[in-house]
Every structure is written in C-alpha cells, then in structure tokens.
Amino acid sequence: MSQEIDKKQQAEWEKRYIDKKTAWDRGDVSPALEKTLSKIPEPPSKVLIPACGRGHEVVSLAALGFDVTGVDFAPSAIHDLKYRLSRKNLIATLIDTDLFEWEPSESFDVIYEQTALCALNPDLWPEYARRLYHWLRPGGILVGMFMQTNRDGGPPWHVSLTTLQELFPKTLWGWSDNLNEIIEHPSGLQERFITLKRQD
Ligand SMILES: C[S@@+](CC[C@H](N)C(=O)[O-])C[C@H]1O[C@@H](n2cnc3c(N)ncnc32)[C@H](O)[C@@H]1O
Structure with a gap:
C-alpha cells in the first residue's frame, strides 16, 4: 500500500471525528468489556x-x-x-x-480488537492478522469484535466466520468454543465476539 x-x-478517519460522524462510538464501553475481563490475565x-x-x-x-x-x-x-x-x-x-x-x-499479553479489522480495507486483513500475531506474546489472548453487516462494502466491512477462520488458522491460534456470541451495537448492527489464543 x-x-x-x-x-x-x-x-x-480524522474528518469523521472532526465532523462527529462516529456512529461506531457508543460514547461508553462496550458490554463486551465485562465479558472480556474473565478471559484475560x-x-x-x-x-x-x-x-x-x-x-x-x-x-x-x-x-x-x-x-x-x-x-x-x-x-x-x-x-x-x-x-x-x-x-x-x-x-x-x-x-x-x-x-x-x-x-x-x-509484546502484549492481550489485544482488545474492537471494530478495528472491519474498519480496514479487506486487502489489508492478512497483513493486519499477521501483525496481531506478532504483537501478542506466545499464549497471549486476542479478544475480537467483528462487525456482521451482511452487506457489501464498508467500512464497516462484513467479517464472515469463514474469513476469520482463514485469517486466524488453527495452526497459529487456539479458538474458543463459542463462535456465535453476538454483541449488539446501538447502530443496529451486530458484532461477533470471539476469543483466540496465540499458539506458542
Ligand atoms: C470504526 S473506528 C473504531 C474505533 C474504536 N475501536 C471503537 O470501537 O470506538 C476505526 C478506527 O480505526 C482507526 N484506523 C483505521 N485505520 C488505521 C490505521 N491504519 N492505523 C491506525 N488507526 C487506524 C481510525 O482512525 C478509527 O479511529
């Protein structure tokens, strides 16, 4: 790029903040944070x-x-x-x-990935996933919230479960059992909430 x-x-992105066109911003923490605390060191x-x-x-x-x-x-x-x-x-x-x-x-013990990947152009996702892996220590936890828009275009871009499984393969990442945990967003959209563990 x-x-x-x-x-x-x-x-x-800077213009969106200046114009206050920040629909993603809840104005407070996501309910996902509470769920996260039991999953991280x-x-x-x-x-x-x-x-x-x-x-x-x-x-x-x-x-x-x-x-x-x-x-x-x-x-x-x-x-x-x-x-x-x-x-x-x-x-x-x-x-x-x-x-x-x-x-x-x-490196970090935890990465809290809240609607970051879905804000990036999909061409960048493999490189971003590679970076997430290297930013974490072995055994570190990636907590991710991935937008489910079920439509073309973005941002936010729709991130399917299949795409996530390709970006975070089981050879590199341990997957949590619950793949269908959904966090509701005030905009009416939903986020898929997933926890991954970096393999050693
Ligand atoms: C949809 S917002 C999400 C912000 C925050 N995670 C939240 O949930 O409120 C996407 C954010 O990604 C930032 N961003 C996009 N591409 C970036 C990049 N290449 N490097 C650093 N920040 C980036 C934007 O500035 C924006 O703040």
Missing part, C-alpha cells in the same frame, strides 16, 4: 487496543490497573482520549501512528 493511500485513509497485564479511537476501553482498563497501549492514526481521537485520561488521573500509553508502520518494542 502506498504512503499516499495511508494519508488519504488517515485524513478520512489480571492487571497489570499488558493490553493493546489497536485503532482505539476515542478509547473508552482504554480509560476503563487503565482504571482497573491494566498496562494499556492505545494506537490510532486520527489525531483528534488520540487528543480527546489523552484529555479524558488526564482528567481522571489515569495513565496509558497512546501512540498516534499508522498500525502498518508501527513495531512495538515489547
């Missing part, structure tokens, strides 16, 4: 939230004592998140960059 396309994508484990947006989950997980890193390339979203963290005297690492340009120096 060329640098020109990255910049175009970044400008489009306790604080102060290291949690990565890629494409964190305004990061309600960054704030909540930081408040619970997790060592949270949020990454997003929309400056307005990161700026807003920084402000809300500081108002609550909370600390998290926030990185304003393109996920496809970023190489963390350490």
Whole structure:
C-alpha cells in the first residue's frame, strides 16, 4: 500500500471525528468489556487496543490497573482520549501512528480488537492478522469484535466466520468454543465476539 493511500485513509478517519460522524462510538464501553475481563490475565497485564479511537476501553482498563497501549492514526481521537485520561488521573500509553508502520518494542499479553479489522480495507486483513500475531506474546489472548453487516462494502466491512477462520488458522491460534456470541451495537448492527489464543 502506498504512503499516499495511508494519508488519504488517515485524513478520512480524522474528518469523521472532526465532523462527529462516529456512529461506531457508543460514547461508553462496550458490554463486551465485562465479558472480556474473565478471559484475560489480571492487571497489570499488558493490553493493546489497536485503532482505539476515542478509547473508552482504554480509560476503563487503565482504571482497573491494566498496562494499556492505545494506537490510532486520527489525531483528534488520540487528543480527546489523552484529555479524558488526564482528567481522571489515569495513565496509558497512546501512540498516534499508522498500525502498518508501527513495531512495538515489547509484546502484549492481550489485544482488545474492537471494530478495528472491519474498519480496514479487506486487502489489508492478512497483513493486519499477521501483525496481531506478532504483537501478542506466545499464549497471549486476542479478544475480537467483528462487525456482521451482511452487506457489501464498508467500512464497516462484513467479517464472515469463514474469513476469520482463514485469517486466524488453527495452526497459529487456539479458538474458543463459542463462535456465535453476538454483541449488539446501538447502530443496529451486530458484532461477533470471539476469543483466540496465540499458539506458542
Ligand atoms: C470504526 S473506528 C473504531 C474505533 C474504536 N475501536 C471503537 O470501537 O470506538 C476505526 C478506527 O480505526 C482507526 N484506523 C483505521 N485505520 C488505521 C490505521 N491504519 N492505523 C491506525 N488507526 C487506524 C481510525 O482512525 C478509527 O479511529
């Protein structure tokens, strides 16, 4: 993907925040966060939230004592998140960059993937899945919420179970038993909630 396309994508997402056209943003944490807590190592484990947006989950997980890193390339979203963290005297690492340009120096125990993959052009999904694998430590947990729009086009793009099984093959990932857990979104859309464990 060329640098020109990255910049175009970044400008489009930034404009959505400036224009407040952020239908994906619940204004609060997703009910998925509560379900997540029983599936991940306790604080102060290291949690990565890629494409964190305004990061309600960054704030909540930081408040619970997790060592949270949020990454997003929309400056307005990161700026807003920084402000809300500081108002609550909370600390998290926030990185304003393109996920496809970023190489963390350490791996994470957990990745909380909330409507990030479905925001990316499907051409990027294999590379993004490869990155998720490398960002996690062996045995680390990937918690994912994948939009089920059942229509063409995006974002958000529809992410079928078959596509997920191709992107996260069992040779690399341990799959949870429940593949049909659904999180309702206020927009009327649904997210498939899946937990995967990085194999050693
Ligand atoms: C649909 S929003 C989801 C935000 C957040 N996860 C949430 O649930 O509120 C998608 C986010 O992905 C970010 N994004 C898209 N492509 C990105 C990239 N290549 N690098 C970093 N952030 C990206 C956008 O700026 C936007 O904040």
